[in-house]
Amino acid sequence: MAGLRKRTAAPQDAAPSADAASAVLTKATLRAAELLGLNNATLARVVGVSEAHVSRMAKGERVLEVGTKPAELAALVVRVYRSLDALVGNSEPQRRAWMTSFNRAFNEAPKDAIQRAEGLARVVHYLDGARAMV
Template sequence: MAISVPHPGHSESDSAAVLGKAVVRVAERLAINGDTLSRVLGISPSSASRLAAGTYSLNPSRKEWDLALLFVRLFRSLDSIVGSDEAARTWMRSENLALRDMPANLITHIQGLVHVVDYLDTHRGRI
């Protein structure tokens, strides 16, 4: 299943709804729980719970928006490399010698999320 992201020209509320749904689907597919998702996006656990329920909208003027876009980009890159949700979940929870940690641990910090996305983008370019 494809994960869609907002496109220019959509209203802010439409874009927020699309990105919010994409983030929730990525978290489900990677088996990322609400507490971890809240750390990835820099929002409270209750906001992450409301996001999953569809009652919280990501704000395009806050860092949560950019982090959400990176999180979806991470999944899209990883999915293009490994090809299945199970393999993606395994990769996220396996020690990675190049990254020097499990990607699931790294993505809970901005620098780690950016580093994992860059790593995946570099490897995706080889395919």
């Protein structure tokens, strides 16, 4: 049967998993931001997208595309949440207090520090170090 080719695992088969990964990352980022006390405007600055984009993410109309700079920054937001949550024992008041209190390691509150990529990386590194001591 000339002209007929056997269907192979092509990029079409990989697309749903990439879409699923983007959806999971988006949902995890929104949840982490909520639990860290970050509003949409702050989250938008942290991951480098517009506030409208974050609003559409919350409505399920947009996702953070895996492999992009905003997705990389979003993954760090999730790491901040996971590390901080482990340190404060799942205490929302302590988590929010830590995010909004001045920290000499950053010379500002972590909530402010994470709004720059360099500050976000410093907060992740700081929390990773604190977790290593526990």
